[in-house]
Amino acid sequence: MATRLDRVLGAKTAKAMAEQLSLHTVRDLLRHYPRRYARRGEMTKLEDLQVGDRVTVLAQVRKVTTRKMRNRPGSLTEVTVGDGANSMQLVFFNRRHANLQEGAWGLFAGTVGEWRNSKQFAHPDCHLMTGDDDEDWARALIPLYPATKDVSSWVVQRSVKLLLDAAGGFGFVDDPLPEEMRARHGLPSLAAALLDIHRPTSAEDVEHAEHRLKWDEALTLQLTLAARRKAAALEPGIARPPRPGGLLDAVDAALPFALTEGQREVGEELAAELAREQPMHRLLQGEVGSGKTVVALRAMAQVVDAGGQAALLAPTEVLAAQHARSIRALLGPLGRAGELDGALEGTRIVLLTGSQKAAARREARAAVADGSAGIVVGTHALLQEGVDFADLGLVVVDEQHRFGVEQRDALRAKGNRPPHVLVMTATPIPRTVAMTVYGDLETSTLRQLPSGRGGVASSVVPVREKPGWVDRAWERLREEVAAGRQAYVVCPRIGEDAGAEEEPDDADGAPADDAPDRRPPLAVIDVAEALSAGPLAGLRLEVLHGRLAPEAKEATMRAFAAREIDVLVATTVVEVGVDVPNATVMVVMDADRFGVSQLHQLRGRVARGKHPGLCLLVSEAATSSATGQRLAAVASTSDGFELARLDLETRREGDVLGAAQSGRRSTIKLLSLLEDEELIAEARAEATALLATERGLADHPGLAMEVAALATDERAEYLEKA
Numbered sequence: 001m002a003t004r005l006d007r008v009l010g011a012k013t014a015k016a017m018a019e020q021l022s023l024h025t026v027r028d029l030l031r032h033y034p035r036r037y038a039r040r041g042e043m044t045k046l047e048d049l050q051v052g053d054r055v056t057v058l059a060q061v062r063k064v065t066t067r068k069m070r071n072r073p074g075s076l077t078e079v080t081v082g083d084g085a086n087s088m089q090l091v092f093f094n095r096r097h098a099n100l101q102e103g104a105w106g107l108f109a110g111t112v113g114e115w116r117n118s119k120q121f122a123h124p125d126c127h128l129m130t131g132d133d134d135e136d137w138a139r140a141l142i143p144l145y146p147a148t149k150d151v152s153s154w155v156v157q158r159s160v161k162l163l164l165d166a167a168g169g170f171g172f173v174d175d176p177l178p179e180e181m182r183a184r185h186g187l188p189s190l191a192a193a194l195l196d197i198h199r200p201t202s203a204e205d206v207e208h209a210e211h212r213l214k215w216d217e218a219l220t221l222q223l224t225l226a227a228r229r230k231a232a233a234l235e236p237g238i239a240r241p242p243r244p245g246g247l248l249d250a251v252d253a254a255l256p257f258a259l260t261e262g263q264r265e266v267g268e269e270l271a272a273e274l275a276r277e278q279p280m281h282r283l284l285q286g287e288v289g290s291g292k293t294v295v296a297l298r299a300m301a302q303v304v305d306a307g308g309q310a311a312l313l314a315p316t317e318v319l320a321a322q323h324a325r326s327i328r329a330l331l332g333p334l335g336r337a338g339e340l341d342g343a344l345e346g347t348r349i350v351l352l353t354g355s356q357k358a359a360a361r362r363e364a365r366a367a368v369a370d371g372s373a374g375i376v377v378g379t380h381a382l383l384q385e386g387v388d389f390a391d392l393g394l395v396v397v398d399e400q401h402r403f404g405v406e407q408r409d410a411l412r413a414k415g416n417r418p419p420h421v422l423v424m425t426a427t428p429i430p431r432t433v434a435m436t437v438y439g440d441l442e443t444s445t446l447r448q449l450p451s452g453r454g455g456v457a458s459s460v461v462p463v464r465e466k467p468g469w470v471d472r473a474w475e476r477l478r479e480e481v482a483a484g485r486q487a488y489v490v491c492p493r494i495g496e497d498a499g500a501e502e503e504p505d506d507a508d509g510a511p512a513d514d515a516p517d518r519r520p521p522l523a524v525i526d527v528a529e530a531l532s533a534g535p536l537a538g539l540r541l542e543v544l545h546g547r548l549a550p551e552a553k554e555a556t557m558r559a560f561a562a563r564e565i566d567v568l569v570a571t572t573v574v575e576v577g578v579d580v581p582n583a584t585v586m587v588v589m590d591a592d593r594f595g596v597s598q599l600h601q602l603r604g605r606v607a608r609g610k611h612p613g614l615c616l617l618v619s620e621a622a623t624s625s626a627t628g629q630r631l632a633a634v635a636s637t638s639d640g641f642e643l644a645r646l647d648l649e650t651r652r653e654g655d656v657l658g659a660a661q662s663g664r665r666s667t668i669k670l671l672s673l674l675e676d677e678e679l680i681a682e683a684r685a686e687a688t689a690l691l692a693t694e695r696g697l698a699d700h701p702g703l704a705m706e707v708a709a710l711a712t713d714e715r716a717e718y719l720e721k722a
Helices: 011-021 026-030 131-137 153-167 179-185 190-198 203-234 247-254 261-274 292-305 317-335 358-370 405-412 431-436 468-482 524-533 550-561 596-603 626-636 640-650 677-692 701-712
Strands: 036-038 054-068 075-082 087-093 105-115 118-122 125-128 142-144 281-286 309-313 348-352 373-378 392-398 420-425 442-446 456-462 486-490 541-544 567-570 583-588 613-619
Touching: 011 153, 026 153, 036 054, 054 087, 054 142, 087 105, 105 153, 142 153, 153 190, 190 203, 203 677, 203 701, 247 292, 247 317, 261 281, 261 292, 261 420, 261 442, 281 292, 292 309, 292 317, 292 373, 292 392, 292 420, 309 405, 317 348, 317 373, 317 550, 348 358, 358 373, 392 405, 456 468, 456 626, 468 486, 468 583, 468 613, 486 524, 524 541, 524 567, 541 550, 583 596, 596 613, 596 626, 596 640, 613 626, 626 640
Parallel strands: 087 118, 281 420, 281 442, 309 373, 309 392, 348 373, 392 420, 456 613, 486 567, 486 583, 541 567, 583 613
Antiparallel strands: 036 142, 054 075, 054 105, 075 087, 105 118, 105 125
8 A cells, every 4th residue: 555656557647646636655546536427328417517617527429520710720620529418519729539430438528618608628638438448338337536637537547447457456455444343333344445436336336435435534533633632631731720709700790791691601611621630622612792702701810810821812913902902991900910000919911913013022921921911812923932921821712713723732832731722713613523623622602692782684785686786785884874883894805916815715615616707806995995985985984904004903993993983994804803882784795705604704793782783795696696595595594503504515525624625635535524424423432432442553553554644644734724
């Protein structure tokens, strides 16, 4: 399995596979599974093909015509292929294919294009079935592999066949799964599964093989995560029990509202875990606006009462500054220890960001190092060398989908002993994602929203179908401003060629179905100018985006919070945590460019006070399209847990696990977070049981090697991001 491919396939083929598909060894090739299977007489449904897709179809040549081109020299050959039910055009410029005769069957691979409303392949790769392929051609199922322009599906297929012929089958494959585990779950051997996935005789063969190979992926993943949990449990931390009459009691007394039942329950759960020596590793997920920050602040206060420090890691400077501001406001004199009006029994709150002036940063670092700062709020700057804590007792990571395990660990490493860890996310997480991406954490959930919230009504504004609705959207915004409220207008791009604030299509799972001729996303600077001169003339407009100087961002957010700005035109820098209770309208331009979870996050920025809110999703997508239906689903429910499942269904699943599906290598190829919940749960139980034994994986070298391969796989990003 470890043999390099250049020793088996030859240097040229091996080089192309390594460079374009990241396949280097026999193991890599055998784990490069078919994407699907073609049957003779069954062509890919043309209505399922999207412009820009690279696909392979099995079809018969129906018609071949060659003619001279009218407007330029040369010839054009058009080939119609079909299977009786469907047909499509293959187009070749200045290239004739003498072997493309009517009646010939073959595989045709290319990128789907469109000409005069008909789908076509321009210059596809062709592989006609000849006598050499009789054995493959006679098979009921022909495997079609993930391929590239230079490494076609049939090159992969022939390479696998060459391996089989050279080795006389897959008898050389050692099975990493223990025999008793295979028997317990009714799994075939790895050799049998690989044979059936690459050379199946029936759909049942494929189904059984996939089930076994999914087990390999799930078990390896769960062993890696279980090892993390076990390692963390073996590191003794420091117990941080509550202290009566301390900062926590003062925080509770200062809260201007009653805690929800959910906040109390989760708070008790955290308090009990903080009081133990074994470090807490907990994920706190909750609806947008469910009050996670208050729960985290109470945990931080308990740690400060016990003599430790708490660090809050936020993804943006805007959010870090807001957290620091709101914690200071809530604690009052209790957060200003050492200052003239500070309370003796209080602590200091310190903000640490990358853009601070050198003097401010030195002062903040000194307060962190000498322990006078009990609560430290910051961005990635907290992870830098030179930031040393006197006694780090709790790490709180806000909006975990922006941070990886590595960053979490880098902050944990700053403790003298392993600190407690609380990870918060407002993006509700389906159970399977919690068992995989966050598999090294225990989970708590806040579903209940604080009382007195106005609620948000959402609507899609389909620009092309109902252009009049856009004018009405701006009228509604003006009506809210006239009533004393404020509004956000969110765009996917900054403008002036500054690029996107971030890439919504990739970052949050919006389908990447852009046609090459799709217009650029709307930009903050352009939209702000158009609104100021047009439908929102006379209102106080300002812009906010990530390229502004930190002082300008802070000043703009302060002015918006102080109601000195009517409309904030911004990028997704306002997506997480920004809290202005008087804002009631959110207009999202080019809403189809954002993912489901991102739209839910954005919507959560309005109606955070007593007034009801309105979220308008402006899009040029047709309401009947998949994108239009996705936006309608977001508008129809405010249940983040329902939307989390929708998000999983509509985004590329590989992105959830961090496995890019562009042909690059990934350990997770078959496992589905939607369909394999039960299998993942069983694999988690088996992994936990295996590592609970005294010898662990010592008696299972094959499994140990799989885990080691996963740990060093550069594509194993599912452990590093949500």
